[in-house]
Amino acid sequence: MSDSQRRKSLMAAHSVALHVQVVAPVPPTSVMVTCHTFKPDEPSVDVNFHQDPDGVQRLAEALGVEATTRRHTKTSPQLYTAATAEVAGIAVEIWTLTDGTGVSA
Numbered sequence: 001m002s003d004s005q006r007r008k009s010l011m012a013a014h015s016v017a018l019h020v021q022v023v024a025p026v027p028p029t030s031v032m033v034t035c036h037t038f039k040p041d042e043p044s045v046d047v048n049f050h051q052d053p054d055g056v057q058r059l060a061e062a063l064g065v066e067a068t069t070r071r072h073t074k075t076s077p078q079l080y081t082a083a084t085a086e087v088a089g090i091a092v093e094i095w096t097l098t099d100g101t102g103v104s105a
Contacts, residue, residue, distance in 0.1 A: 044090065081095065
């Protein structure tokens with residue numbers, strides 16, 4: 001893929017990132033756009049809500065997808081809440097980690 005085609009993919013992902021921030025009921029902590037050289041036609045958007053599973057849930061609902069919560073690892077007390085959406089053909093990963101002490105998931 002040429003540089004101009006990769007740039008087009010990257011700009012499309014930035015447009016999706018902006019859209020996600022506009023429709024998010026609460027502002028995310030960070031939004032990152034990635035377009036790897038080894039997958040130039042598969043850009044992605046990573047949306048993090050710092051210790052805010054409600055933010056993940058609400059954005060997932062706004063994008064018409066379901067969020068799930070599970071232990072981050074088998075031995076970790078942290079909970080991982082995440083959702084995956086596709087917006088304009090671009091993957092959007094929405095997630096947070098929270099302290100799960102005293103919570104079962």
